[in-house]
């Protein structure tokens with residue numbers, strides 16, 4: 001959590017909140033849906049793009065790229081990007097996997113670039129890495145002029161009140177120490193802890209505040225509501241023994257992956273973004289919403305990105321079945337990027353030491369079930385039914401589960417319920433338009449803003465760090481201009 005003092009390089013501190021990793025911007029339609037929902041074009045893709053560009057340094061020189069590609073990227077920002085090719089990682093199955101996707105109609109994007117606003121298709125993985133190392137935001141952005149308090153758990157925001165206004169004046173730490181802001185307080189505790197701190201400060205649903213003996217400051221029923229996250233399921237796949245013997249997948253017997261370039265990024269080539277069959281999507285929305293969706297339904301007006309699939313040259317991260325890490329298997333992840341399920345974050349006590357109570361309500365809508373089923377069947381088809389896939393993949397390793405291609409909808413859903421988990425992309429719990437206004441001020445109070453993933457009112461079909469960096473950059477501009 002940060003308390004920030006205007007005039008002390010606010011942008012550095014606001015953006016120093018993101019975890020490093022996959023650099024995946026997402027779909028322009030998602031930012032546009034966000035802007036439309038809150039009625040403020042500053043949050044559209046077009047208007048977030050300058051902030052995305054400001055954040056990044058593309059691995060390639062600007063003049064070495066086609067003008068249309070260069071126009072989408074930054075070349076002098078603090079966060080360095082790297083692609084599979086730019087790091088010299090040459091995975092033996094690269095072309096086979098690409099060909100397998102092509103056989104089901106998914107082709108490579110222009111320049112294999114998924115970070116240009118239209119990710120539907122096959123893109124080369126891009127990561128936030130400099131010289132092979134992941135970048136922490138605290139190393140990418142300078143902290144000069146910023147006071148950082150470590151080992152300092154924030155309990156609550158403190159306020160002053162007069163007849164008409166309640167104004168945030170500072171924070172209280174768990175040990176009772178108080179720190180006062182010179183200008184305003186900005187909460188950036190993430191989608192789980194920001195709503196917790198708001199509630200501990202007396203800002204939240206009246207009943208929850210009362211149950212936990214917290215003196216109310218503002219009845220704000222939407223604090224903690226609207227929680228969304230990207231659900232992820234992994235699957236293991238057995239390689240043909242003759243292909244495995246060539247050392248194409250990471251494992252204890254495979255020397256290739258010990259070469260130094262393979263330590264510079266994840267063991268995969270392609271990030272594949274796909275949509276859902278329209279008629280099935282309409283039926284799923286109708287089942288969830290109780291009536292046929294109108295033509296201007298936000299999930300139908302454009303072809304939206306719903307699923308991300310990664311085929312990974314390593315067998316790992318799956319609870320069952322137990323597979324030796326010997327290069328005999330690969331794995332896949334299917335991620336639901338556009339969930340319509342909404343959960344809630346709440347509290348169980350008035351102590352900041354107690355974890356917030358998180359009910360993600362994953363996979364509770366027909367749309368989300370359709371997305372996960374479709375993603376699983378799609379990757380099974382790519383690996384087991386295409387000529388290119390059959391040339392390296394023998395079968396699915398699905399101990400204890402019905403094979404994907406022969407499973408019923410109910411069997412697939414049971415499998416997702418048993419094995420899927422988070423992608424660590426929660427958002428939405430202090431949503432813009434509900435809890436904060438479009439300048440990130442907590443509605444109904446003075447001197448308090450939220451700048452983190454909790455303000456994202458709708459899911460972004462991405463890995464969230466790019467969106468959070470761009471949000472923080474735009475927030476810094478807004479805050480700077482407001483004084």
Ligand SMILES: Cc1cc2nc3c(=O)[nH]c(=O)nc-3n(C[C@H](O)[C@H](O)[C@H](O)COP(=O)(O)OP(=O)(O)OC[C@H]3O[C@@H](n4cnc5c(N)ncnc54)[C@H](O)[C@@H]3O)c2cc1C
Pocket residue numbers: 001002017018019020021022023024152153154155188189190191193194197352423424425426451452453454463464465466468
């Ligand atoms: C394991 C993991 C891997 C990820 N990998 C990727 C990836 O590869 N690519 C990608 O794009 N995204 C990735 N993400 C997602 C990305 O990191 C988040 O979306 C992003 O960091 C959200 O930013 P935020 O500012 O909302 O919250 P956070 O980055 O979580 O920042 C919240 C901060 O507030 C602090 N805090 C919370 N409560 C208190 C308190 N009471 N007092 C004081 N401080 C407090 C926390 O310690 C934390 O530093 C990953 C996330 C995780 C967890």
